[in-house]
Amino acid sequence: MLNNKFNHLQMKAFSFLVIMCMMSVSAFTQESTKTLEIQTQEIKSIQTLDSLSATNIVVFSNDKCGRCHTLMQMLDEKGLKYLEYDLGIEANRKVMYEAATRSAGASNISVAYPVVVFRDMTLYGQESLAEFVVKLVEAHQP
Numbered sequence: 001m002l003n004n005k006f007n008h009l010q011m012k013a014f015s016f017l018v019i020m021c022m023m024s025v026s027a028f029t030q031e032s033t034k035t036l037e038i039q040t041q042e043i044k045s046i047q048t049l050d051s052l053s054a055t056n057i058v059v060f061s062n063d064k065c066g067r068c069h070t071l072m073q074m075l076d077e078k079g080l081k082y083l084e085y086d087l088g089i090e091a092n093r094k095v096m097y098e099a100a101t102r103s104a105g106a107s108n109i110s111v112a113y114p115v116v117v118f119r120d121m122t123l124y125g126q127e128s129l130a131e132f133v134v135k136l137v138e139a140h141q142p
Contacts, residue, residue: 042091046098053117057082057136060096060115067129068114074133080140087113100124 043049043058052058057075059082061068075082085092096115101107103122112125116132118139123132 041085042089043085043095044091046095046102049095049099049117052083053119057116057118059084060087060092060113060117061085062087062113065113067112071114071116071129071133074129075136078133078137080133080136082116 043052049058057080059068059072059075061072061084063086072082072084085096087093087096097111099117099122100111100115101109103124104126110125114123115125116123116136118136121132121135121139123129
């Protein structure tokens, strides 16, 4: 009898976990769809990037990149609006790398995602996300 009660409690706990997992997957799927809609654009030239980044924070990200999600969460928390471009699109990767190498003053550099461009500032992995976000906040103050 005690065994049946224990099995019944196990089944309830298992059912609860299954429901929670399904809810998490549903929320993640809805969020991913929203992100994919944002990331379908491409930047075709460094001149286009310069034009966009003169007035907007431009974030080059990968949907599986933890640092990218962390940065965008930090920007959201600070109330900073940004344009996000998917590094899964070849044109975006080329422009992103061109911006990073231009900023570094070298042609053979290591780049860590995300790459962020705003006015004359470019983050390509050379400093912490938090330090760069502080600079972005300061740059947005009148």
